[in-house]
Amino acid sequence: MSQIQLPENIASLNAYSSAKSEKLNGTTWLNANESPYSRRVSLDFEALNRYPDPQPEAVIKAYASYAGLSPEQVLMTRGADEGIELLVRTYCVPGQDKIALFLPTYGMYKVTADTHNVGITALEQSLLQQGSAAEIADAVGNAKLVFICNPNNPTGATVSTDKIAAIAAALKGKALVVVDEAYIEFCEQLTAASLLSDFDNLVVLRTLSKAFALAGLRTGFTLAPPDVLAPIRKVIAPYPVSAVVAQIAQEALTPDAITQMRRQVSILNKAKEKLTEVLGGSEKIAKVMIGEGNFITVQVRQVNDIKQAMQSGLIMRPFTLFGEDNWLRISIGSEQELEQVRRWLTQPQAEQQ
Incomplete structure (x- = not known):
């Protein structure tokens, strides 16, 4: 054959x-x-014959409370990686659109773009760190998505919330600014989540893999204005979150x-x-x-x-x-x-x- x-x-x-x-x-x-740090969890396997809630309400509410947002601003995904993939698949036209990123940075932005035949505007971390919002917006050009890993992997470099706000303002109506906060718990004061009510072109990616010590669970969250999440909700798989994952995530998000x-x-x-x-x-x-x-x-x-x-x-x-x-x-x-x-x-x- x-x-x-x-x-x-x-x-x-x-x-x-x-x-x-x-x-x-x-x-x-x-x-x-x-x-x-490993975690001990208690699980209920009685309902595994039923399909799970696509977006488990208890987990969504718990994470929204933790992040200081409303449940309508939270989408649960299979790790933050699925959030990256969903954004590219939802907002970029293959063979036509581009994403922008600041090198060196997390490799999955490029791999995801390449997988979906989406172009890449490769910029330098030095521009993100030292350039003005206007200079960054000019360099981004016509890219649909702008990925900012904050703190950045692998350099650990950070961007202030004021600068992220300025970049989002400069790109309003032109691009979505995607702030990947996989490591934000190690410097909580730098989160851009508080900016989501001010900008309709801002997205924040989160995960339970790092500080929450649940890398094996593969659980992440895409935080964004409801209008940004609406088309993504149409694209995401019908049952992205298993019942077992939802149980463990809900337990991990209790106040204690x-x-x-x-x-x-x-x-x-x-x-x-x-x-x-x-x-x-x-x-x-x-x-x-x-x-x-x-x-x-x-x-x-x-x-x-x-x-x-x-x-x-x-x-x-x-x-x-x-x-x-x-x-x-x-x-x-x-x-x-x-x-x-x-x-x-x-x-x-x-x-x-």
């Missing part, structure tokens, strides 16, 4: 390489920005659970401060990027030191940034996990090959 020809954009697609897709072997996992999450975030932020100091004083590290999120990105003097860590079972995330392949992102794990990083830093430097 002859092979069916793929669309050109799929045939040439470079798929996103997630931390877990690489099938690495290790003992200490600090490569996926996961929380070191949110208090516990914030306590864990405080512990992780303090651990990050300590590790930043250690990294800054290490001969193996050439540069430490200062930013927010439950990770630190560093430039290692010798690539072989990264290989040395991998061989010892310490799994962190290597990157090529700014044209150099000696960058490493280290997730903030437990004290025991971070001790493995400290031990690696004190080992003799690997010989260059």
Whole structure:
């Protein structure tokens, strides 16, 4: 049987390489920005013979309360990644429209655009950080969606709410400004959620994967004005949220659970401060990027030191940034996990090959 020809954009697609897709072997996992805290949950399996509520009311209300929004401004998705995909699929015409992003940043924006044959206006993080709203709007051009990862993965760089408001104002009637807040719990004061009542072209993406310690649940939320969500509600799958996921998410959003999450975030932020100091004083590290999120990105003097860590079972995330392949992102794990990083830093430097 002859092979069916793929669309050109799929045939040439470079798929996103997630931390877990690489099938690495290790003992200490600090490569996926996961929380070191596991959760115990109680589940009711009696109703699994019935289709679930497409948008579970109790979860929507709980998250709206947590985010300071109305339920009409909240859409529950399969991770924030589905929110990215839904925005591109809903608002962009394949082969015609573009998205804008600021590199380096989260890779799924590009992969999603490529998958849907949507163009990319690739801008620099330096423009986002240092340029005016007018300069940014001019550089964005005719892009339909503008993705701002805040805090940015992998650099940790942040954008103030005032600047996001200015960018949204400059792009009013031209583009949707999509603020990906996957790591916002680590710097809650920077959230753009409070701006949603002021701008009809603003979207905020959230997840339970990071601070809420539920990466395995694959649960996210798209926060936006009701008019922006209305067409997305037509595009989303009929039953995107399983009953089991809804139960766990509802439990994670109780007041007590949110208090516990914030306590864990405080512990992780303090651990990050300590590790930043250690990294800054290490001969193996050439540069430490200062930013927010439950990770630190560093430039290692010798690539072989990264290989040395991998061989010892310490799994962190290597990157090529700014044209150099000696960058490493280290997730903030437990004290025991971070001790493995400290031990690696004190080992003799690997010989260059």
